[in-house]
Amino acid sequence: xxxxxxxxxxxxxxSGTSVKIECRSLDFQATTMFWYRQFPKQSxxxxxxxxxxxxxxxxxxxEKDKFLINHASLTLSTLTVTSAHPEDSSFYICxxxxxxxxxxxxxxxxVL
Amino acid sequence: AQSVTQLDSxxxxxxxxxxxxxxxxxxxxxxxxxxxxxxPNKGLQLLLKYxxxxxxxxxxxxFEAEFKKSETxxxxxxxxxxxxxxxxxxxxxxxxxxxxxxxxxxxxxTQLTVLx
Numbered sequence: 001x002x003x004x005x006x007x008x009x010x011x012x013x014x015s016g017t018s019v020k021i022e023c024r025s026l027d028f029q030a031t032t033m034f035w036y037r038q039f040p041k042q043s044x045x046x047x048x049x050x051x052x053x054x055x056x057x058x059x060x061x062x063e064k065d066k067f068l069i070n071h072a073s074l075t076l077s078t079l080t081v082t083s084a085h086p087e088d089s090s091f092y093i094c095x096x097x098x099x100x101x102x103x104x105x106x107x108x109x110x111v112l
Numbered sequence: 113a114q115s116v117t118q119l120d121s122x123x124x125x126x127x128x129x130x131x132x133x134x135x136x137x138x139x140x141x142x143x144x145x146x147x148x149x150x151x152p153n154k155g156l157q158l159l160l161k162y163x164x165x166x167x168x169x170x171x172x173x174x175f176e177a178e179f180k181k182s183e184t185x186x187x188x189x190x191x192x193x194x195x196x197x198x199x200x201x202x203x204x205x206x207x208x209x210x211x212x213x214x215x216x217x218x219x220x221x222t223q224l225t226v227l228x
Contacts, residue, residue, distance in 0.1 A: 006155075034216075041221075042220070042221075043202065043218045043219065043220050043221050044156075044202070044218045045218075046215065046216070049215075091153075093155055093156065100144075100146070100158070100161065101216060102158075103148075103155045103156040103157075103158075104155050105154060105155035106153070106154065106155045108153065
């Protein structure tokens with residue numbers, strides 16, 4: 001149990017476009033999900049905490065208008081990278097909270 | 113405030129020899145501690161966790177870690193390395209934040225290389 005999926009696993013897009021990443025808890029309900037980003041050979045950095053039915057809480061330095069988070073149901077949170085630029089290229093990982101955080105497999109975003 | 117220090121960015125061992133990945137933490141409250149493994153281009157897999165029960169924690173794939181409060185350490189060990197253990201390992205600390213959800217703070221990671 002406690003499986004978290006992400007879709008897509010890979011995405012390549014042109015600069016200026018928006019990209020949506022989905023995070024789903026497959027076999028449990030999660031009122032709280034987290035979004036992280038990871039640059040090559042670096043650790044995970046928390047971007048925001050996503051709460052079902054309310055606004056996300058963003059970490060300092062993360063632009064909420066650029067990284068839109070929606071947690072519309074107890075099993076789905078989405079991260080939309082708006083007007084993506086090459087510097088947004090990264091590995092984005094979500095997690096869903098049950099008694100601990102269970103991580104998705106990650107989404108690699110490449111912005112050309 | 114909480115923080116995690118992984119003392120080695122890269123560890124290299126021969127197959128069949130012991131593994132030691134070092135981790136020190138700092139926390140204002142009684143922490144929960146975790147070790148995660150990440151294979152290339154993959155998400156994180158939980159190896160083991162300490163949540164104030166037994167100080168010696170056994171995890172998956174033969175790994176274990178010992179919580180030593182006096183040393184503020186939570187080192188990860190395995191008696192005999194396997195080639196498939198080559199990966200990035202993260203030590204993680206968690207304490208209850210102002211909200212109900214526990215925030216995780218990640219160490220910088222240790223890249224484990226296993227030589228044939």
